[in-house]
Amino acid sequence: MKKRVVITGIGAITPLGNDISTTWEKIKSGVSGIAPIRKIDPEKFNVKVAGEVKGFEPDAYMDGKEAKRMGRFTQFAVAASKMAVEDANLQIGKTVDPERVGVWIGSGIGGLDEFEVQHKRYLDKGPKRVSPFIIPMLIPDLAAGRVSIELGAKGINNCSVTACASGANSIGDAFRVIQNGEVDVMIAGGTEAAITEMTVAGFSNMTALSTNPDPINASRPFDKNRDGFVIAEGSGILILEELDHAVARGAKIYGELIGYGATGDAYHITTPAPNGEGGQRAMKLALKDAGISPEQVDYINAHGTSTYYNDLFETNAIKGVFGEHAYNLSISSTKSMTGHLLGAAGAIEAIFSLLSMQDGVIPPTINYETPDPELDLDYVPNVAKPYNGTIVLSNSLGFGGHNATLIFKKLA
Structure with missing residues (x-):
């Protein structure tokens, strides 16, 4: 019989706020997190707005030296995961067996931002000046890997890379792992930090991005005058937990995941x-x-x-x-x-x-x-x-x- 799976913790870094409570209050109020694009030079592109994360300080969530060895998408995932674990009051290695806690965090693009920085350094200064951390800062699975290291989760560790479905697939795939009884808890979700020159150029050239320069109304789903999506960044992490395990430790429950x-x-x-x-x-x-x-x-x-x-x-x-x-x-x-x-x-x-x-x-x-x-x-x-x-x-x-x-x- 398949196990029932509930959600006992959530964490987020978004264009609307660096925690879920701030983000959610703005969502309910219909407030937009879209703003003029800052991470790249807007004069080079016909795209002028983006959903950038604002005021994020990785040192608040992790060791500063280690943060510098992570891609921005990984930093987001670590921060959101720590929030979710705290929200769930999940004491991994104390009251919860670390071998029964897994991680499944997806990313569609990974560390393309860092690749662009290091590629320019390679062209300007030669191969010996490329960071030895470029590969772990680049590959999409390192968000899950780093979260596992930071939190001591020793169960299955995986990453779904399915473009814009990556976060949902990661949650669904983590759901199956718990249903099958392989672990009791999964730290699952998605992360992205791909507001880069190459990403914006690529999406723009396929005419996928909005060229509306007004951040107030550039993103207009289902409206007749919609003209493309607004690129954004951030991370969302959920704590998925087997129902009996959650009840036994007195966890609060946001809801049950019943279908995938x-x-x-x-x-x-x-x-x-x-x-x-x-x-x-x-x-x-x-x-x-x-x-x-x-x-x-x-x-x-x-x-x-x-x-x-x-x-x-x-x-x-x-x-x-x-x-x-x-x-x-x-x-x-x-x-x-x-x-x-x-x-x-x-x-x-x-x-x-x-x-x-x-x-x-x-x-x-x-x-x-x-x-x-x-x-x-x-x-x-x-x-x-x-x-x-x-x-x-x-x-x-x-x-x-x-x-x-x-x-x-x-x-x-």
Whole structure:
């Protein structure tokens, strides 16, 4: 019999704040974390805004010397993981067996920022001036590796690299590990710090990023005038725990993870399959895994990137799965406020999904001004609304045709 899995701790670093309480209060209030881009020279690009993390001091969360040997994406993951572990009151190595605690943290891009710095140093000063830490600062799995080292977690240690589905896949894959009884606890989520010249140039040249220079309304999911996503950075980490283990140690519980579905489009490297066919299958698999009917879902935290095809095909996918019930659902994209955290997006949005149930509020999709006739569902425009439901679904879709769906339930 599969084990039941609950969430007992959360931690986050986002463009809205360097902790989850600050971030969540702003999400509920419809406040945007998008601002003029600072990490790169905006004069070189037609992209002028981003969701950058502000005022982050790694020394507050880890040894300063060690922090300098980590990529920024790893620093975010370590900080968010330590917050989540503290939130869960998880005493690894004291009251919790370290061999029964695993780590699964995804990143879509890893340390590309550090690679760019070291590549320039290589060209300007030669190979002997390249940092000996460049490889561990670059490779995506080192976020999970470092978190394991910092926290003493000796169970399975892994990393899902599935573009913008990385965070959601990592949570879902960690869910399976606990369900199968391999460990009692997983530190799981996603992290990203890819606001770099090469990343922005690449996304811009494929016309994926918004060129709207106004940070107030550049990210506008489901709006007729959407023109691309706003790149962002940060990390979201959840503590997944086997239910009996959590109850035995008196842990607080945010909710239960009851369903996970993952599929591949087998269609195109960047464009979703027509009508979100792969996303439809991911949602159907998650519903089947959860043992619930579509009508039991109350709210969907959508992938909702603010690109033409994603918003259209995700809407079509929801209609394909939920039928007439799609018009009874509340659907919102919190990327309207955070921007798109790429490999960390699914993790931070999983946290928002849990907090929606806990606080009884559905976050808005801000900047929704001009309805698109092709998109006719309830996207919770501009203002949050009360929520008294018990089941939330969260979608994450990534380049390469990766689709991941997570379903959370409020415990009675």
